[in-house]
Amino acid sequence: METLVSTQPVSDFAPWNNPGEVPLVHFDGVTKKFGDFTAIENLSLNIYEREFFALLGPSGCGKTTMMRMLAGFEHPTKGNILLGQGNLQEAPPHKRPVNMMFQSYALFPHMNVEQNIGFGLKQDKTPKAEIKRRVEEMLSLVQLEPFAKRKPHQLSGGQKQRVALARSLAKKPKLLLLDEPLGALDRKLREQTQFELMNIQEQLGLTFVIVTHDQEEAMTVASRIAVMDHGKIVQVATPAEIYEYPNSRYSADFLGDVNIIEGRTDISTGETASLYWSDEEAPLTVSTSLRLPAQTTAWLAVRPEKLRISKDKPPTSDNCIQGKVWDIGYTGNISTYHVKVSNGSILKAQVSNQERLADRPITWEDTVFVHWDKGAGVFLET
16 A cells, blocks of 8 residues: 655754754653553653644554543643643643544534534633634634534534534644544545645644554654554654654554565674575665674565566666565555565565556566665664
């Protein structure tokens, strides 16, 4: 499956690289236990103003617990959560400048669209004229003016999602929490809505934190991603940094499709290293700054789109392995070739389908060569 990286225009927005920048949200050594079970373990993390930050990981990794602590529905067993300079734990949920959009949308079925959007403002005893102004502003923002008088059952899934978003934004929170907000939408609508969310977040200049297990969603919308596993953060970086330079096999394998080749190292020079992965094959050459002792177990992570595949052996290549086409996955714009090599492992190489299927030059059972440059992969020691 193709992995999408956010197409947001490149800018200088990178407050996490500025040591003097004060984070909007700061998790300081936070641990959360439920009885004997540790959901979050000694976690520290900074989230900055105007970020679209993603918490990404499988079910049970702790990402929803982090969000519920931000919302005030759970409290840390140990450590502190700061919003700006204040301790967030001292404020009850309804007093926090934080709002949460639930996966189920949680719309009131007996209220129409504008009543749902204005509900929180009414609860805060906001003047009627201000409620009316803010509701109209939110209806315009999410392009739902023609549907203001409709009830939730008269709306499509995408329209309900927009109502829930507008209601969450109406109180102008400093921090908006999104709990898998697009999970109920079909793929095409979900992709469209991802870009709408990005545009709204940029337009309002708010900080969004999204919880998701969908890697494509996280890579599309987020300025940074925290990859989580068993209550710990494995890596925090921009989508492109995690995709191109994962810091572990877990990050590499969780974000996008990847070939992970295990082997033993030769003494590295600090620029390149050799990975002995098969007794029958030449070692692989990898560009790396890691200096590992000889005979250390290490791994090469290389994305399928970085691999080239051909029937003829290339005249020059840093790495070249012969194998047989075991299977082919066709997804329209891309074909993924599964190539079985001499030690029995399978390598995946992706090719853009510039020709029609009937003209495919490589097919099942063909003997092929998979080859790539030494800088195409990442050398990993964990």
